[in-house]
Amino acid sequence: METATPQSRITISWVSKMSAGALSEWRKLPLSLGELCINTTLRCGQSFRFVAQFSGPEIADQTTDPFFRWQNIPESQEWRCVLYGHLLSLKQDSNFLYYRSVQPPSHTFTPTTSDNDHLIRIIKHYFNLTPNLTELYSQWSSQDPNFKKKAAQFTGIRILRQDAWEALVSFICSSNNNIARISQMVEKLCIHYGKSVATIEGRAYHDFPPPSALTGTDVESNLRKLGFGYRAKYIYQTAVMVSNRDQGWLDSLSNPECPAFGVDPRPSGEMKPEGREGYREAHEKLLELQGVGPKVSDCVSLMGLGWGESVPVDTHVWQIAQRDYRFGKSSNKNLNKTTYDAVANHFRKLWGKEAGWAHSVLFTADLRTFADKLAATKKVNVKVKDEEADIKVETKVTTALNLKVPKEEDIDVKVKVEDIDDAKKPISRKRKEVENIVSAAEATQTRRMSKRLRR
């Protein structure tokens, strides 16, 4: 165990509060890590509401709630956020998903059977637990060797079924931005404009604000003060536009097979290369809103409206398409509307109706945040055989570059790899061994590629 820090004291308070009745007991749901891995799914840039409960303080956000920085038992990472008016806390082991909640202040604390059913419904809805993920993975793997290779270490990644409005605002915030800051923005929206649903330790937990809460004339300037930048205007304008439409307009764009919480599923249309009718329509309608381009529209369609065939193509996915799927080798170097559609359609043809889900797996596998996961695996290889690992590094870099043609950069990268391999390592890298060479090589390569993309 760690030494006693302010964080761990808070933890204890939390626990004792729990026994006083604020939190329900842990309950569990049978669920394998292959069907859902919350640790990955919640960190891969889909949802910005959860705060990671890591054993170390390094992820903690200094500017927001210090309460979030409590220490956790390292092997049981716990997650929590407000979902449909419930403060929900989650953790997982290889066979079960554990959950508990705080009832809204007006309720009594004894969880009844129907309360429990309600929680389970929330969890099943939010984590989109109906599709059989293991089957989907093998389906995608059988049709795509690259997916098969990459997905082996990234199992259990699902597309969350988030609230459409929340997803819309979150992804408007996501433009030109990183996950940490997006999360801060969402947190700020909740604190300043959302309703408080629970108070623990004198801390209020807030729900995400509805559109009507963001239509005030001072909202834009307020959000600017809160650090939203140019997105402040988009959010305000979009909130006004959505408020002016019929109640439930946004949710009405949902995939009827995968409707908003509490709505009964109905069959949706037939799958086509460019996606189902309803998806095309939702995508188009979302584009009318301020701050919503094709990528944000696809994110909302996929994660907020339940359209599984939606494939958001950002610069990252564009790079994956170029590197692993032979895109943009000659003519089209830039990601414009035409190449955007070409990439998305290609993945839909390859992976089918849930292409967006598969896309998310590859996306996550390439995320910097998860480099440690890859590195850890490679480290094992290294320990077994040093030579083999070295060869792997080189092969990987070379293969990636072969798809891209130019010679100078080929040389350039090789030089860089050698640099790191030899001289620079001891001083400037405070981390570890070969795994960092690998990730550094990958990082170098990524930077080079994105530079070239800009020209």
Add this chain to the structure above:
DNA sequence: TGTAACCCTCCGCG
């Protein structure tokens, strides 16, 4: 169809 501006934070470099 292509390109700069938009806000802010982080990271690498001098």
Add this chain to the structure above:
DNA sequence: ACGCGGAGGGTTA
């Protein structure tokens, strides 16, 4: 150490 410049999961005009 401390500041500077560039880049970053995109959209708009």
